[in-house]
Amino acid sequence: MSLSPPYNQLSYYTFGTPNGIKPALLLEELGLKYDSHSVNIMKNEQKEQWFLDINPNGRIPALKDGDLRVFESGAIMLYVADLYDKEKKFTYEHGSELYYEMISWLMFQMGGLGPMQGQANHFRLMAPVYDEYGMKRYIDETKRLISVLEIRLSKADWLAGDKYTIADMASWPWVKGAGSVEIDLSEYPGVEKWIKRIAERPATEKAKAACGAMPDDQMKEMMAGMKAKMDARKETKKDEL
Template sequence: MSTPDITLYTAQTPNGIKVSILLEELGLPYKTVAIDMSANTQKEPWFLAINPNGRIPAITDGARNVFESGAILQYLVDTYDTERRISYPHGTDEYWEVVQWLFFQNAGVGPMQGQANHFFRYAPEKIPYGIARYQAETRRLYSVLETRLAASKSGFLVGDRLTIADITTYGWVRSAGWAGVEIEDFPSLKRWEETLEKREAFRKGGDVPVPSKIKELIKDKARAEEEEKKARGWIVPEQK
């Protein structure tokens, strides 16, 4: 096994915490660099040399750069989970199931819920069609997860153990209310979320690089509106 020399470039987002949670689950040492997206740090030349797409998360491991959250998760388990504590041997049915659910989140849940977040929270004008469209698609994708987890004997998305399929999805489900999606409508998914939150690695990794405040914000309308306004101040100009 390679000797890890990992630096994580991240922020407190559903995508950002995926990597820190996995690093905690694997017990790997890592350094953290907090990226201030409100200051467009992710667009600075030094960071673009690590991730040319100018997004978080990204890692360096020695001389190697890895960007895109799904690719980072795959890289870390393929490189460091040699005992297969949270992964399956390459080529097995379970391995390919993990890959499918990883892509399901990265290509489905994340983009759709991200758009629901934008139109529901950040857009400079409320567009009812956009809000309804992306909230509905997020709920549809959640229903797929609900069906899967309702039939799971282990309580995890794949097989008999936690995998990156669970880790990649968790941060988005934790933030369901921020997109205006009611998690209570999905009891198996809610139970899965609550089970994962009991794991030390999820508690510790979920507060990287700063403690999460998403649950408190969802419950506090005044604080949520203040956070929306602050974030809108950099999200909208960035798109120009």
Template sequence: MIEVFSWPTPNGHKVHIMLEECGLPYKAIPVNIGSGDQFKPDFLAISPNNKIPALIDPQGPDGQPISLFESGAILLYLAGKTGKLLPRTDRGRYEVLQWLMFQMGGVGPMLGQAHHFRMYAPEKIPYAIERYSNEAKRLYGVIDRQLSRNRYIAGKQYSIADIAIFPWLRSWANQGIVLADYPHLEKWFAEIAERPAVQRGVKVLADLRRPITDDKARDVLFGKTQYQQR
């Protein structure tokens, strides 16, 4: 059985949803990032960047166990393992991959910064809030334009590109977004949210998450603990 070491964050939910969509048996093992579980040696052994999610598959490509970190890499691995949610033609595969890279390099980092400076920063910095809120709006605009021409992010077929992007847009209000301003995206979002596997995936470990209110959790997530040499 696949073991996924995770927490109910957008990157965690990407992998939870993918596992549900693929119908693979798995066990979700919580890594409480607010209490510092991500810095424990056992977790660092499979995720040297101390980020969730990470995965161990006892039946890897050569029949031997494999461990993986980085949510995008895990999505690609699971798509390859199951033959699902990634086109088999070269053209179709690259069309999906470019949007997966768009999420990994743009949507995740920029929306994460918008969320941080709007919700968690110890002081409100107008320049940072404006910069990342505007970038969030730009990215939503890019997605909305793409969806004005396609049912799904990368074309006619639901794929790992949709799975990668959807969880990051669930906190649209905290990112300074009015979803109705992006009608094509809003329609897509509603359709993806209705998928049974998506509904199951976003519930994985969700009952464990708590609001970040104490100084210790803030230090672990955003302070000096992150930058200690290990």
């Protein structure tokens, strides 16, 4: 094994959620050899000590390359892009203008879209109380963030420059699921076309499969059940706190 990364011994710890799918899109686009390990967050496996040793934050995804660990989906994508995408197929040259444009969109997803849409999902689908204020606050903010993507995607195919990069890969698994919180994506035609463009890539299906993601129709059915349960809670005013 070489003394410095890359070690060509990739193990990816994931589950079929948006954050889990993000780095898998890159691993699959690059055709890299990696072991995929399912960490079942429904069984709280992400809080087990063996996993906390890889990601002290106890959340998927995480990556190991030999003994080196990387956690946080954005950091994983940067690691893989920096060390394994030598031809810069899905990233840009360090220090170039487009590199910082790409990083800006990546951070927009990591610090904005992901956390806000995560809260929208929580309040609309999972909270133990029916909280109209929480729902509205986070769904409205998610819509606002998607409208920022629309400003760019109404006039360009990709977020940064003229190619598919880790910036697009970071936002896609989140935005494509916005219908779950009743966001009508047809109001964002540029975003809608971009979602389709990425969905049609062969690596996208492979990435979803590597994470054990549910088929879209099954996911829709599950979300509809969660919404119905939440709406019933509004009627009965029976919180589960």
